[in-house]
Amino acid sequence: MPVKTIEWLDGKVRIIDQTQLPTRLVYLDIQDPETMAEAIKSLRIRGAPAIGIAAAFGVVLGAYQFRGSDPTAFRRHVATVIEKLANTRPTAVNLFWALERMRRVLFFHQTEPVEEIRAKLLAEAQKILEEDKDTCRRMGYYGAQLLPDPATVLTHCNAGGLATADFGTALGVIYAAYEQGKRIRVFADETRPLLQGARLTAWELQASGIDVTVICDNMAAFLMQQGKIDCVLVGADRIARNGDVANKIGTYNLAVLAHYHKIPFYVVAPFSSFDLTLATGQQIPIEQRSPEEVTEGFGVRTAPPGVNAYNPAFDLTPHNLVTAIITEKGIIRPPFTKNIARLKNKA
C-alpha cells in the first residue's frame, strides 16, 4: 500500500479523501467528530475495517473537544459523539464493533479523571488501528496459500489498503501472494455506482506494480465464460453466524456467476466483520443510498430527469455460494456455523 489511509497526528486525524481519487491525492486533517461523521457518511473514508478505525478516532476527537473536568459531563458528551458516529452507515459491523470497544473503555474507567479516560480512549483507538495492520498481514498470509501460480483474480469494490489501516483484506491476499513471487493478474470490477474498483483498487494495485485491468461490472461473466478467472476475492461488511455475507452491491452477482462457472469464491474479512448475534444474513440492514449516485454519478446526468433509480449500497451473499472465508485466524470452510464458532474461540 503506497500511502497511509488513516493516521493519528497529534490531536487530529489525517485521512485520504477517497472521493478525490484517482485523479487527486488529497489529505484531510479532521479535528472534530462531526467532520469525521460526515467523512464516513460521504465515503471520504470507506471500507469496513477503515470506518471502524475512523469511528474510534472520531470518539477520540470528541473526547479532545470536551472542555472541563467533570467526568459525568465528559461521559455524557462522549456518549453523544458515539451515538452520532453510529448513525453514519448501517451495514458494516466494524463501525459498531469499534464504537463498542470505545464505549467499554469509557465505562470501565468512569471514575478516573477526564485526562486519563481521554488518554485511554486514544490508546484504544491506536490499538484498533495497530491490530488491523496485524490482521491484514495474517489474512494475507493465509489467503495467499489459496492462490495458484500464475493466478488471475477478479475482485470487486475496494478491499485494499484504502479500506484498512494496512494492505487490505481481499487485496491483502493479492499483495501477499505477489510478495511471495507468485505471478498475479487482477481484473477489477469498476463497481458502480461509486466506482471504488476503478478509482481505488486500480489506483493502489497500479501504484504497487501489480498487473490490473479495469472492467465494467457486467463484463465479469464473459471473462469467466472464457476461462480467464481463477478465483474471486472480495471483502465483507458484515458476516452472520452461518456465513452469509453482506458486501458491496454486486458481490452476490459475482457469487452466482462464480458458482455457475465452478470458480472458487473467497471472502476475506477479519473477525471484527463478523456479527455472531445474527443467525443469518437476512437480519443485516442494507443501506439505501441516494438515487442521484446512479443517475448523476459523475457530475453528469446519465438518466432522464425525474426517472426512478434504485440504489442499495450492499447485497447479501448466502453462505452456500461462499467457498471459504479467509480470516486472521485461518481459513474457514463449510459447514460455516460450526467452523466460524470454532475458529472464533481460537486464541
Add this chain to the structure above:
Amino acid sequence: MPVKTIEWLDGKVRIIDQTQLPTRLVYLDIQDPETMAEAIKSLRIRGAPAIGIAAAFGVVLGAYQFRGSDPTAFRRHVATVIEKLANTRPTAVNLFWALERMRRVLFFHQTEPVEEIRAKLLAEAQKILEEDKDTCRRMGYYGAQLLPDPATVLTHCNAGGLATADFGTALGVIYAAYEQGKRIRVFADETRPLLQGARLTAWELQASGIDVTVICDNMAAFLMQQGKIDCVLVGADRIARNGDVANKIGTYNLAVLAHYHKIPFYVVAPFSSFDLTLATGQQIPIEQRSPEEVTEGFGVRTAPPGVNAYNPAFDLTPHNLVTAIITEKGIIRPPFTKNIARLKNKA
C-alpha cells in the same frame, strides 16, 4: 415510441443523435455515406435493426452522391460505399443483411440506367424500414402473450424504439403488453459503459408513461434474489443456427442470473438478426471498443491514467440459458436448431 429514430427526407437521412440523449434531443441530417458510417461507428444510431436500416440508407446516399451516368462507374462507386458501411461494426448481422439486400438490387438491375437503379435502391431501403415497423408490431404481439399481469420485467441496454424503426424488440413486447392494459413495471440496467439503458431505455419508457426504474448492472442479482423480477427481456445483435445469442455486454451475465433464480429469459429479435450460416455463437465476431469508454466514459476520468481496461461491446449467451426467442413469425422454444429452421421457412 415518442419520436422517429430514422427517416428519409428528400435526399437526406434524419436520425436522432443518440449520444446526446437523455439530456438533449438532437436530430442530425445526414447527406453522405461517410457521415452515416461515422454515425454508426460512434453509436449516434445503434441497435441491430436500426443500424441495418441506417446502412441501407447510407447506400442510397452513396447512390445520390454519384455524378454521371456510366452504370459501371456507378456500380463500382456504390460497391465501395457498401464496403465502407460494412466496416463500421462487426457484431450485429442486420448490418450485413441489409447491405446484402442493397447489393442484390445493384446486381439484379445492373443493366438499367443509373437513375433507375438509384430509385430501386431507395425503394429497397424504404422497404427495409417499413418491414421493420411491421416486424416490431408482430414481435410485440407474440411476446406480450408471455408476460403475466402484473409483470415486472428486467431489460438490458436499449432494445426499444431507438434501436429500430418502430417500437422496438424487447421494449416492443413491453409496449404491446402495456397497450393491452397489462400492468407493467420495468427495471432498466444502466448498461455500462455507454449507458444505453439509463440514457435511452429509461428515456423512451418514461416518455411513454411506463413505470421504469434505473439500476446499475450489478444490482440485477439482488433484485432477482428478492423475487422482484418476473422475466428478463433482451434484444439480440446476432443469433446462430443453434440459438446462441450475441447481444450487448452484460446479457450473458443476466442469463446466468436468470437461470440460477429460475426466471424466464427471453430474447426478442427479428429474423434479420439470425445468422443461419453459423452453427454456433462461437463464430460470431465480438467487437472490442476503446478502453476509454470504460475509464473516461462520462467525460470524467474514473480510473487512474495508464491503467488497462477491457471493453468487449458484446457477449455470447449459449442457447441453453435462453427460455424462448420471440420473432415476428412466432415464439421459438428449444430445441432451437430444429425450431429456428422450421419457423424460418414459415411464410
